[in-house]
Amino acid sequence: MYKILEKEVLAPKITKFKVLAPNVAAKAQPGHFLIVRVDEQAERIPLTIADYDRQEGSVTIIVQEVGYSSEEICKLEAGDSFLDLVGPLGEHIETENYKKVVCVAGGLGAAPLYPKAKSLSEEGTEVITILGARTKELIILEEDFAELSQQLYISTDDGSKGHQGFVTDVLKEVLEENDDIDLVITIGPMIMMKFVSELTKEYGVNTMVSLNSLMVDGTGMCGGCRVTVGGETKFACVDGPAFDGHLVDFDEQLRRQQFYSDHEKLAHGHEIGGEGCRVKAN
Amino acid sequence: MSKQTKKTKMPEQNPQQRVNNFGEVALGYSAEDAINEAKRCLQCKNPLCMQGCPVEVDIPDFIALVAEGKFEEAAKKIKEKNNLPAICGRVCPQEEQCERKCIVGIKNEPVAIGRLERFVADYARDKEEIEAVTKQDKGKVAIIGAGPAGLTGAADLAKMGYQVTIFEAFHEVGGVLTYGIPEFRLPKAIVKDEVEKIEKLGVEIKLNHVIGKIKGVDELFEEGYDAVFVGTGAGLPRFLGLEGENLNGVYSANEFLTRVNLMKAYRFPEYKTPVYVGKRVAVIGAGNVAMDAARTALRLGAEESIIVYRRAREQMPAREEEIHHAEEEGIQFKLLNNPTRILGNEEGFVTGMECIKMELGKPDDSGRRRPVPIEGSEWVMDVDTVIMAIGQSPNPILLKDSPEIETTKWGTIVADEDTGETSKAGVFAGGDTVTGAATVIEAMGAGKRAARAIDEYIKGSKK
Numbered sequence: 001m002y003k004i005l006e007k008e009v010l011a012p013k014i015t016k017f018k019v020l021a022p023n024v025a026a027k028a029q030p031g032h033f034l035i036v037r038v039d040e041q042a043e044r045i046p047l048t049i050a051d052y053d054r055q056e057g058s059v060t061i062i063v064q065e066v067g068y069s070s071e072e073i074c075k076l077e078a079g080d081s082f083l084d085l086v087g088p089l090g091e092h093i094e095t096e097n098y099k100k101v102v103c104v105a106g107g108l109g110a111a112p113l114y115p116k117a118k119s120l121s122e123e124g125t126e127v128i129t130i131l132g133a134r135t136k137e138l139i140i141l142e143e144d145f146a147e148l149s150q151q152l153y154i155s156t157d158d159g160s161k162g163h164q165g166f167v168t169d170v171l172k173e174v175l176e177e178n179d180d181i182d183l184v185i186t187i188g189p190m191i192m193m194k195f196v197s198e199l200t201k202e203y204g205v206n207t208m209v210s211l212n213s214l215m216v217d218g219t220g221m222c223g224g225c226r227v228t229v230g231g232e233t234k235f236a237c238v239d240g241p242a243f244d245g246h247l248v249d250f251d252e253q254l255r256r257q258q259f260y261s262d263h264e265k266l267a268h269g270h271e272i273g274g275e276g277c278r279v280k281a282n
Numbered sequence: 283m284s285k286q287t288k289k290t291k292m293p294e295q296n297p298q299q300r301v302n303n304f305g306e307v308a309l310g311y312s313a314e315d316a317i318n319e320a321k322r323c324l325q326c327k328n329p330l331c332m333q334g335c336p337v338e339v340d341i342p343d344f345i346a347l348v349a350e351g352k353f354e355e356a357a358k359k360i361k362e363k364n365n366l367p368a369i370c371g372r373v374c375p376q377e378e379q380c381e382r383k384c385i386v387g388i389k390n391e392p393v394a395i396g397r398l399e400r401f402v403a404d405y406a407r408d409k410e411e412i413e414a415v416t417k418q419d420k421g422k423v424a425i426i427g428a429g430p431a432g433l434t435g436a437a438d439l440a441k442m443g444y445q446v447t448i449f450e451a452f453h454e455v456g457g458v459l460t461y462g463i464p465e466f467r468l469p470k471a472i473v474k475d476e477v478e479k480i481e482k483l484g485v486e487i488k489l490n491h492v493i494g495k496i497k498g499v500d501e502l503f504e505e506g507y508d509a510v511f512v513g514t515g516a517g518l519p520r521f522l523g524l525e526g527e528n529l530n531g532v533y534s535a536n537e538f539l540t541r542v543n544l545m546k547a548y549r550f551p552e553y554k555t556p557v558y559v560g561k562r563v564a565v566i567g568a569g570n571v572a573m574d575a576a577r578t579a580l581r582l583g584a585e586e587s588i589i590v591y592r593r594a595r596e597q598m599p600a601r602e603e604e605i606h607h608a609e610e611e612g613i614q615f616k617l618l619n620n621p622t623r624i625l626g627n628e629e630g631f632v633t634g635m636e637c638i639k640m641e642l643g644k645p646d647d648s649g650r651r652r653p654v655p656i657e658g659s660e661w662v663m664d665v666d667t668v669i670m671a672i673g674q675s676p677n678p679i680l681l682k683d684s685p686e687i688e689t690t691k692w693g694t695i696v697a698d699e700d701t702g703e704t705s706k707a708g709v710f711a712g713g714d715t716v717t718g719a720a721t722v723i724e725a726m727g728a729g730k731r732a733a734r735a736i737d738e739y740i741k742g743s744k745k
Contacts, residue, residue: 023496037453043545043554044453069554084453086490216545216555219451219492220677221461221517222537226528233521233528238679252528255630259530263556 001081002036005058010140013065014108015074016050022057024049024087030095030115031210031242034059034087035218038076042083043069046218046237048112048210049088059087062111062140089218093208093242095119098182100126102174103145104167104196106188107133110141112210113187121148128174128181129153132167132188136160168195175203183208186245190254197245207245211236214259228252287390290319292397297610301580304465304548307607308372311401313351320348322386323393330383331395336727337370337434339363341380341395348398357406360399365437365480366430366726368407368472369459371400374723375601407475412482418445421508421740425449426493426680429457430722431513431713433480434729435736440483442737447507449491454544457515458714459722461544462536464574466581470543494680499687499709508743509708509736512687512695513729516674516714522566526624527670531560531632535567535575535671542578560666561585564635566621567671568598571719573605575669576613584667587613592620592640592653618642618653622660624668635663676715687711694718702732708743710736 006018024034033048051060065071076082093116101120105113110131121127129149133139134157146152153170154162163170167188175181184207186196193209200207213225213236225236230247234240293309294300300307311319323345331341339360347356360367376382376396384392420443425432428450436446454460456473481487493499493514502510519534521527538557541547545555563579565572568591580587589608591598594617598605609615618640625634639659642651675693688696688705695704695711702710712728714720 027496041546041553084490086451086453086492086496088495089492216537216540217452219517219679221519222540223519223521223534224537226521228528233523252630256528256530258629259558260556263550263558 001083002085003081004076004078005056007076007078010062011138013074014062014138014140015065016060016062017073017076018053018058018060019082019085020057021059021085021087024085025052025054025057025059028052028059028088029092030119031090031093032088033090033112033218033241034061034085035089036061036073036082037084038069038072039083042072044084044216044218045069045073046089046212046215048241050111050114051118052115062108064108086218090237090241091239095123095125098123098125100128100178100181102128102130102171102181102184103149104130104171104184104186104188105132106167106186106192107138108140109186109188109192110139110145113185114141114144116185117145118148126150128178130155130167130170130174132156132170132192134158166195167192168199171196171199175200175205181205184245185210190250190257193245193248194250194254197248197250201246208242209245209248210241211243211248211253212241213237213253214256226256284318284321286318286322289391289394289397290315290322292394297612300466301577301611304581306469307466310404311397313353313405316348316353316398316401317351319394319398320345323349324385326385330385331380331393334379334381334383336379336723337364337730339380339399344402345393345395345398348402353402353405354409356402357410360402361410364726365434366476367399368403368476369430369468370723370726371396371398371403372468372472373459373463375721377602379723407472410479412479414482414484415440415443417443418484420444420737421744422447422506423509423511423736423740424502424507425511425513427451427457427513427515427713427715428455428477428487429513429515429713429725430459431515431715431725431729431732432457432511433477434726435511435513435712435733436485436729437480437483438730438733439736440480440485442733444737444740446484447486447488449493450487450489451492452544453489455487455489457513461540462571462574464539464543464578465548466577467574492679494683499680499684499706503708508740509710511702511729511732511736512680512704512709512711512715513713513725514677514680514715515725516719517677518675518693519670520673520675521670522621522672524621524623526626526632529624529626529632530630531558531626531666532624532668533558533670535565535571535669536674538575538669539571539578542582548578548582557582558667559584560632562665563587563667563669564590564616564621564663564665565669565671566590567673568593568600568617569671569673570600570604572671573600573608573613575671577608577611579667579669580611580613588616588663588665589613590616590619590621590635590637590663592618593650594618594642597650616663620653620655621668625662632666632668635665635668636660637663674714674719676718684709692718698735700731701735702728703735703739708739710739
């Protein structure tokens with residue numbers, strides 16, 4: 001059992017948990033994810049490690065309620081426990097040797113992006129952050145990013161805060177003004193990562209995306225998280241979840257995310273049923 | 283001695299009924315059946331059957347006890363060598379092992395050793411008393427993977443007086459016994475029960491531990507383990523690299539079976555993990571895993587479940603019994619056909635599979651006649667689900683972290699066949715991670731041999 005030390009609601013339907021898992025915390029690095037299971041009937045849900053504290057032995061995860069399983073997770077309180085927690089999984093990312101990096105987050109994508117931005121900042125990298133969401137309540141971790149970013153931009157679809165429009169509008173301006181950007185890291189909805197990657201390709205700026213593919217085990221044994229990268233099939237769980245955004249077949253990923261949409265409908269019509277595969281925390 | 287020429291029949295659920303449930307197909311002998319069958323054993327002075335058993339069960343001895351109705355004693359006899367008898371009795375390919383060597387089998391059907399083993403293990407399940415080995419002072423051994431190889435090695439080492447810890451990546455024990463083999467062939471309650479008995483011997487099991495990620499092999503040595511056994515199986519699914527393979531509705535058999543068996547998707551939505559099964563399911567491959575996938579699809583409501591195999595019936599690698607059960611249940615076989623691409627709609631779901639017809643040419647390296655495509659014979663099969671059951675390779679996570687453990691070009695670990703020794707001192711390996719996907723019992727045999735070698739190794743290093 002993995003005890004929840006702290007719970008904090010960051011935004012409507014977005015909750016942060018700090019969980020006691022010393023062995024996982026000891027090995028966690030930016031880019032890693034973990035898998036949790038709430039109870040015996042629950043799915044295995046992959047969630048990016050949003051932060052870790054080796055001394056305390058804790059890992060932080062941020063969960064958005066998008067289906068049955070993520071709603072079940074968000075019902076847990078401090079003092080409750082996850083039945084299972086396995087990690088750290090995936091390949092971590094290297095954050096050394098970058099001078100200037102733009103971090104582009106969409107909605108919950110800020111959570112998995114945070115440890116990468118933090119690590120870059122600790123390496124002395126200049127970090128420019130663009131946080132986007134539908135509306136201002138859904139902007140999360142603004143203060144955390146403000147602390148480590150040289151410039152921070154907010155963009156909302158409805159204009160309730162910052163730029164009204166899409167993160168790509170802001171990114172385009174940043175790319176126009178700065179010709180010395182080594183890397184753009186973008187995490188968020190698949191469609192956003194697709195458009196960010198298309199834009200950066202025009203500017204010839206390397207781009208890293210992080211995929212929240214469907215998966216079961218997270219160790220390379222199901223192959224459910226298949227993604228075509230540069231014409232080759234990769235497994236997001238062991239080869240990623242970070243990939244070169246200019247090589248990912250996003251359209252295929254968008255289709256694959258709809259695999260269980262009928263189950264989701266069925267689950268919504270079913271009192272106890274549920275399908276929460278698509279926890280959008282990358 | 284019995285004059286019965288055939289094996290005592292195994293009671294089974296009838297095919298029409300069983301395709302609608304996940305209950306066990308074979309129902310097991312009654313005491314009367316078991317005694318009757320045990321009396322067919324000749325009690326050979328030089329029992330060849332035992333040579334066919336990778337874990338060296340004293341077959342004639344246990345059968346003699348069954349014939350006398352001493353079932354609990356028979357169970358004890360088996361347990362001296364085999365810690366997973368209820369599992370072996372169900373999934374071992376006895377026809378290629380003990381029963382193949384049985385003298386009765388020369389003229390008649392061999393003694394049904396597997397069915398007897400199963401009966402005895404099931405009979406004794408609630409009656410056995412397991413005593414922990416109190417002195418665990420001979421050393422510490424880490425076992426990676428709670429599958430057949432690891433569990434067997436762990437039990438044997440615990441009995442020898444070692445302190446054993448198993449690290450398992452999943453949230454359940456059993457490895458392929460749990461995620462791979464379906465409930466209707468091997469009920470998970472039985473796996474759980476046999477593993478619990480191994481725990482009672484004093485073996486500690488740590489779930490949710492992916493070695494190579496949460497800690498490395500070297501860290502295990504630093505923590506005071508004297509030896510490490512790697513029994514991580516062959517869990518990496520293979521795909522064909524076909525156009526359309528990433529469409530929705532294409533599964534690896536691993537994923538399909540893991541969703542159903544480990545995550546219990548067959549009880550969705552009570553259990554929350556979904557699985558997608560269309561009306562017409564094609565399973566590519568003809569091994570035991572393919573049969574399991576095809577039969578599972580049928581039970582999940584597929585109207586048609588079709589095995590597609592590039593060779594002919596004689597070359598199908600599945601056990602005869604599995605093929606027979608599949609046929610009884612109405613699984614179709616499209617033999618001498620090979621998929622060439624998978625077709626989909628705009629939403630990215632499978633709508634069909636193009637196949638090319640094959641014919642058998644000259645024998646290849648494996649001695650089987652090589653299937654050759656017949657030019658221009660492509661045709662489209664109307665399917666909406668495709669399951670790839672064309673084999674698995676070892677999972678590379680641990681090896682990526684410990685590159686000093688030598689591997690073959692197929693990704694399997696190079697290990698001594700008799701001892702399991704690898705290129706890294708103190709590290710032993712066995713089971714599918716060494717042989718590539720094989721059988722439960724062969725993995726158990728490897729675990730048993732490695733346990734002996736680990737005992738020797740630790741004794742030697744502590745001198």
